[in-house]
Amino acid sequence: MATEGLVRPRLKPAPRAPLAPQQAIDAFARRHRYRWWEALPWAAAIAAYVLFPSYLPLGAQILATILFALSADLVLGYAGIVTLGHAAFFGTGAYTAGILAVHGWGEPITGLLAGTAAAALIGFVSGWIVLRTTGLTLLMQTLVVATLLYEAANKASWLTGGDDGLQGMEVWPIFGQFRFDMFGRTGYLYCLAVLFLCWLFARHIVYSPFGRSLTGIRENVRRMHAIGAPVRRRRLIIYTIAAGLAGTAGALIAQTTGFVGLSFLNLERSGGVLIMLIIGGVGRLYGAFIGVPLYMIAQNRFSEIEPVYWYFWIGLLMVLVVVFARGGILGLSERLRQ
Amino acid sequence: MLQQKIAGLALAAAALGALAMPAAAQTVKIGFIDTYSGPFAQAGDELDKGVKLYIKEHEKDLPPGVKIELVTRDDTGPNPDVAKRVAQELITRDHVQLLAGEIASPNAAAIAPLTAEAKIPFVIMNAAGVNIPRISPYVVRVSFTLWQISLPMGQWAAKNGFKKAYVAVSDFIPGHDAEAAFTKGFTDNGGEIIGTTRIPLSQLDFTPILQRIKDAKPQAVFIFVPAGKYATAVMKAWADLGLKDAGIQLVTTQDVMLDEELPNMGDIPLGIVSAGNYSSAATRPQNKAFLSAWNQAYTEKAIPDMFSVGGWDGMAAIFDMIKATKGKFTPDEAMNFFKTWKNPESPRGPIAIDPETRDIIQNIYLRRVEKVDGRLANVEFETIPQVKDPWKELNPPK
Numbered sequence: 010m011a012t013e014g015l016v017r018p019r020l021k022p023a024p025r026a027p028l029a030p031q032q033a034i035d036a037f038a039r040r041h042r043y044r045w046w047e048a049l050p051w052a053a054a055i056a057a058y059v060l061f062p063s064y065l066p067l068g069a070q071i072l073a074t075i076l077f078a079l080s081a082d083l084v085l086g087y088a089g090i091v092t093l094g095h096a097a098f099f100g101t102g103a104y105t106a107g108i109l110a111v112h113g114w115g116e117p118i119t120g121l122l123a124g125t126a127a128a129a130l131i132g133f134v135s136g137w138i139v140l141r142t143t144g145l146t147l148l149m150q151t152l153v154v155a156t157l158l159y160e161a162a163n164k165a166s167w168l169t170g171g172d173d174g175l176q177g178m179e180v181w182p183i184f185g186q187f188r189f190d191m192f193g194r195t196g197y198l199y200c201l202a203v204l205f206l207c208w209l210f211a212r213h214i215v216y217s218p219f220g221r222s223l224t225g226i227r228e229n230v231r232r233m234h235a236i237g238a239p240v241r242r243r244r245l246i247i248y249t250i251a252a253g254l255a256g257t258a259g260a261l262i263a264q265t266t267g268f269v270g271l272s273f274l275n276l277e278r279s280g281g282v283l284i285m286l287i288i289g290g291v292g293r294l295y296g297a298f299i300g301v302p303l304y305m306i307a308q309n310r311f312s313e314i315e316p317v318y319w320y321f322w323i324g325l326l327m328v329l330v331v332v333f334a335r336g337g338i339l340g341l342s343e344r345l346r347q
Numbered sequence: 348m349l350q351q352k353i354a355g356l357a358l359a360a361a362a363l364g365a366l367a368m369p370a371a372a373q374t375v376k377i378g379f380i381d382t383y384s385g386p387f388a389q390a391g392d393e394l395d396k397g398v399k400l401y402i403k404e405h406e407k408d409l410p411p412g413v414k415i416e417l418v419t420r421d422d423t424g425p426n427p428d429v430a431k432r433v434a435q436e437l438i439t440r441d442h443v444q445l446l447a448g449e450i451a452s453p454n455a456a457a458i459a460p461l462t463a464e465a466k467i468p469f470v471i472m473n474a475a476g477v478n479i480p481r482i483s484p485y486v487v488r489v490s491f492t493l494w495q496i497s498l499p500m501g502q503w504a505a506k507n508g509f510k511k512a513y514v515a516v517s518d519f520i521p522g523h524d525a526e527a528a529f530t531k532g533f534t535d536n537g538g539e540i541i542g543t544t545r546i547p548l549s550q551l552d553f554t555p556i557l558q559r560i561k562d563a564k565p566q567a568v569f570i571f572v573p574a575g576k577y578a579t580a581v582m583k584a585w586a587d588l589g590l591k592d593a594g595i596q597l598v599t600t601q602d603v604m605l606d607e608e609l610p611n612m613g614d615i616p617l618g619i620v621s622a623g624n625y626s627s628a629a630t631r632p633q634n635k636a637f638l639s640a641w642n643q644a645y646t647e648k649a650i651p652d653m654f655s656v657g658g659w660d661g662m663a664a665i666f667d668m669i670k671a672t673k674g675k676f677t678p679d680e681a682m683n684f685f686k687t688w689k690n691p692e693s694p695r696g697p698i699a700i701d702p703e704t705r706d707i708i709q710n711i712y713l714r715r716v717e718k719v720d721g722r723l724a725n726v727e728f729e730t731i732p733q734v735k736d737p738w739k740e741l742n743p744p745k
Contacts, residue, residue, distance in 0.1 A: 063436070063439050064436075064440070066435045066436065066439075067432065070428075070432065163547060171518060172517075172518060172519040172547070172548045173452075173519050173520045174427055174453050176427075176453070176456055191435060191438070191461065191465060192439050193435065193439075262428070266428045267431070267460075268428045268457055270425075270426070270428065272426060312423075313420065316383050316420055316421040317383045317421070319383075319384075319421065320384055
């Protein structure tokens with residue numbers, strides 16, 4: 010709003026000034042405000058809870074995966090850091106929460122925070138090293154981090170269960186009251202609440218000056234250097250934050266399914282979340298909310314209808330998106346509106 | 348989310364449609380969880396064929412008015428989180444009365460606690476992790492445990508002139524079971540283990556390990572890896588390094604000498620000894636009948652294996668239970684029936700469920716790879732009758 014006060018007087022004396030800059034200023038001033046359609050995903054999530062009580066375990070996994078994709082969107086879509094190792098943080102969060110629960114600390118909320126913190130730490134340390142590079146080198150470095158963690162988890166089978174996965178997690182009721190039931194009600198609402206808080210946080214970041222400078226770094230890193238923006242520090246900060254959020258997502262899945270395995274750290278997990286994000290639309294904050302449900306529900310439906318050959322239909326869906334909807338569903342809808 | 352809603356509405360419509368159908372008086376709903384994708388899909392396919400063949404052959408024997416409905420789901424391989432969710436959905440949404448199937452042990456271990464919570468009997472048709480029936484009183488298993496098979500293998504090796512053996516297993520629970528059981532059987536009978544290696548499941552090149560074994564010069568080597576691509580890779584390295592010519596005897600489990608894989612291995616496996624609960628080369632009349640039904644349904648070339656027979660016998664147990672209860676049973680009635688279920692007519696010989704452990708009691712066969720009618724087969728040459736799972740006797744419940 011400060012900009013409004015500063016800029017407007019300069020424009021007013023020039024009667025012939027075109028309207029466009031004024032509109033742009035207003036748009037800038039208003040861009041962080043909530044819009045009516047931003048309530049849609051949440052309304053849909055609550056409606057799904059009421060309408061489809063027998064799909065809640067899947068719903069909880071979708072909600073947690075949305076958070077994972079949202080965190081990937083922060084690094085890929087906003088900061089332009091191309092990563093193939095985002096599962097490293099997802100897995101770290103999941104294993105942290107899981108190992109705590111196996112060894113007698115099943116309190117979910119502290120477990121969730123511990124998972125977030127551990128993942129953020131790994132994100133900070135690895136980001137401090139890998140973010141010195143860019144482009145393909147960076148891509149390979151992120152892949153290396155995830156692979157190293159994968160092999161570490163594989164080797165440390167006394168701690169992680171290795172290829173068998175972490176069995177026997179005991180997650181306590183939330184606030185000592187709400188048990189994780191077999192129908193997945195508690196798990197669903199728990200994931201929904203955590204996703205909502207994380208979304209508020211992510212939205213706040215994206216619309217802050219910090220978020221703007223990230224977009225600047227993505228669009229033109231040289232200019233950002235030239236105007237004196239601390240590019241490396243900002244990239245490291247968003248990388249750490251996104252790692253933490255990915256860790257939260259991993260811990261959520263671990264706690265609601267009661268299991269962590271090596272697949273939480275593998276390349277398929279890193280690639281899968283990118284695919285879902287790309288289907289939805291990258292760098293738009295809501296891509297995750299569209300791509301993840303679409304992909305996971307399709308996957309679920311296809312595998313129920315045709316348990317033997319369902320991968321074919323998933324493949325077909327991917328091909329259609331790549332051919333007809335570059336920029337994802339959101340990109341497509343933007344193009345249609347124009 | 349909108350998409351979720353639309354897909355959801357479509358689902359709701361489908362669900363309403365299903366509800367509107369007049370429920371047949373006695374339809375027994377069985378949730379069948381199997382692996383149809385990923386590296387274990389071949390095993391899943393054999394299991395699926397065994398189950399479907401039994402249903403096809405015996406559907407007419409069901410009591411009048413009773414039908415069974417198989418709700419089939421894919422667990423995508425050893426992914427316990429997927430398996431658990433699928434089982435959850437089968438129980439809460441499809442309201443199945445029984446669960447059945449499951450190839451991978453970690454998956455079965457993840458499903459077992461649900462069966463205890465929901466009181467749904469779970470007939471495990473393959474997953475061999477030794478302690479799974481201890482997790483839930485509603486688990487019954489018709490396949491085998493690695494202890495049941497590897498311990499007799501160790502005993503046989505020690506009693507037949509092999510004094511020094513090397514052990515190499517995949518680094519996961521079934522591998523650890525096989526290693527411990529073989530070692531016990533071998534050393535209790537005077538053998539000596541001169542080396543042990545655990546191979547990560549991510550590793551498919553067995554050359555370095557087999558080279559190390561060759562250099563250690565044991566008289567015999569015991570190898571356990573999962574069936575499928577692992578077993579094929581082991582045999583390839585075995586041939587490349589010429590361990591047979593170096594005078595080393597390979598002893599293994601049926602997983603490595605899978606019946607339907609033998610024709611793809613050339614003459615390399617000739618002479619390899621393995622222990623198992625089923626060989627398609629068995630000459631029992633029950634097996635001949637099974638084979639002819641199999642070949643009629645799935646072409647002359649198709650070869651059933653231990654997975655198929657697990658599916659076949661699992662369905663036999665379920666059918667017998669349905670016949671005994673005329674399709675009306677509580678979970679506990681079903682479990683009581685399964686606990687004392689016997690089948691003297693299985694293709695693998697007489698089998699019975701041990702009421703104490705809910706694991707199977709069966710013959711274990713020692714088999715040698717030989718040429719029969721021009722193609723390789725696991726020919727049974729020694730039978731150890733009615734073996735109980737030795738691990739549960741060595742480790743009584745606390």
